[in-house]
Amino acid sequence: MPSVSSPQDLPARPRPGVFSRLGHALRDPVLIEPAIIALGALIVAAAVFSLFLLVLGKSPATFFSLVWMGGFSSWFSIQNALQRAAPLILTGLAFAIPARIGLTLLGAEGALVLGGLTAATIALPLQHWSLPALVILPVMASAAILVGALWMGLAGWLKHARGVNETISSLLLTYIAIAIASFLIEGPFRDPASANKPSTQPLGPDLRIGEMFGSSVHWGLAAGLVLAFVLWFLMARTTFGFAARITGGNLRAAQGQGLAVGRLLLTCCAIAGGCAGLAGFFEVAAIHGQANASLAAGYGFTGILVAFLARQNPLAVVPVAVLFGALDAAGGLVQRRMEMPDATMLVLQGVIFLVLLVSDTCYGRLPFLNYTRSGDRT
């Protein structure tokens, strides 16, 4: 019979130092693989887009230097980028959270528009009763969150109760939301003074959310950062998040374990809708000051791309949102200096999206990573 050595018999190994632990972490596929593949995808997408520019006879070098100038080079452009990153963080979270539970939910644009409209209209009677802004602003934000949560919760409920495919239903709900908003903005809630561009009545100056610390970046960015951290904690460090990730990994196993799958699905959808609704609140209270067609600016759709690039990790959503905010901010500059249509950035986004999805095929196949060491990779 072979002798079994107990752990006490083994010679004590020296405790690994900081550098060796760091080296260990850097070779851990779970941590480093998504970063390598996402960065690689961005580089390849930039190369593909350069090729596209070369075919059109434009200079890729000019393009990328303009993106740098418009998005990162000065404090002014960085503020511009952060300003646009704020809604993108929230809509990115709105895609990432349901994705962790296995739902491809695209309704952020609709929830954002309805949330913004709700915030803009609920403020008017409160303003009329001359309540202080410190009361009205939280009411506006909660109403926007609630409407967004209900709207996206609807897609989750249809999925759970009726088995309706959530991707298609949430996109249809987005079109319906925009139609409802256009109807209300051009009909009952229209400010008669808005002649050319139908809008709701403008908010009073005390209801406009100011900028943070003397910058031109509004508080939506802070809200996005806090929510990103809170939702990361929720998904990664709590039983709720664990249950949600199990459900996303294997629905049958989750049901077999007796998890309340329906409640988990609905909660994730409602969180997503709440994030998008909050983004709508900040767009109204910090940028537009009223609800109009500018609310449907496509943040909800760009958020999908942000979440994909962040691999549905709430913390990674933040830097990716800043990157896309910078691209968005540089759009005008590229348009003017290179005489290219505003759809240039749409093409770039499409290319990044596509290359990114193709890069999914590299997972588990990078030759220089030792996959067997870390056990299961989820």
Place this chain on the structure above:
Amino acid sequence: MSQSDLMIVLYAMIGGAIRVSTPFLFVALGECLTEKSGRINLGLEGTLILGAMVGYAVSYNSGSPWLGVLAAGGGGIVMGAAHGWICKLPKVNDIAVGLAFMSLGTGLAFFFGKPYIQPSAPRLQSLPLGGWSQNPQVQQALSVNPLFFVGILLAIALWWGLRNTRAGLTVRMVGDSAASARAMGVNINMVRLLATAAGGFLAGVGGAFLSLSYPGSWSEGLSSGQGLMAVALVIFARWNPLRCVLAALLFGAAGALGPSLQSIGISYGYHFFNAAPYILTLGIMVASARSKSAAKEAPRELSIVK
């Protein structure tokens, strides 16, 4: 509402249903073929917009609208084949790739379509089938684009072909059981790539109809989810090309509701009536989800019904 108003709305609805349904019909037939092979292509929305732009641009530059239709189909083939090729890579999700093509197709169409918003390109001529009637509304309702009839013939051909030909059997087998198809020596990736490319061709033609017949000009707001609704329509039609025709007509009628009411001066709630097709789609999806007969007819390899 008087009797004559009702007749005007009715005529406008019939004519509108025929006109509005044609792009639905083409996209739905294309998606039907793709889904029969076991893949879903949500990117047809992007293909539709790109097709509309390419069709309009080629018609403007060559002077021949039919050449534009062909070119739009060609653009659709490229998009579909790219989708089919990318989806064969392991670990790649076909729904997500569809979303990417939706955004890429829209981006490319807006990028290259800028110079074509102003100029007017030669349109496809409609066939005046209402000549027997003195009533101008009937005449207007029955001036039908030949592409509508092409679509109906295509639906019959597709229905017959899927049932009775060897190629149709192969497509159905790949869509129902990839393992059996592989055991029979069929190259499933190639079959799906061809089915997606053919689906892309039809969606491109549907897009050309949008810009060259009805509404009949190129603008960035031309398509508003028709490609996407067509995907839901295929599920509603239970993957049967003949039922796709009926479903497309129903969706066309819903889409024509807003403009018809406007023609007699009812414009209140215009946006609501414009949302009618989306609400109808959603209602149909809710009603037809989890139905046993639908589940029986669904291609087994399809990711959205699993």
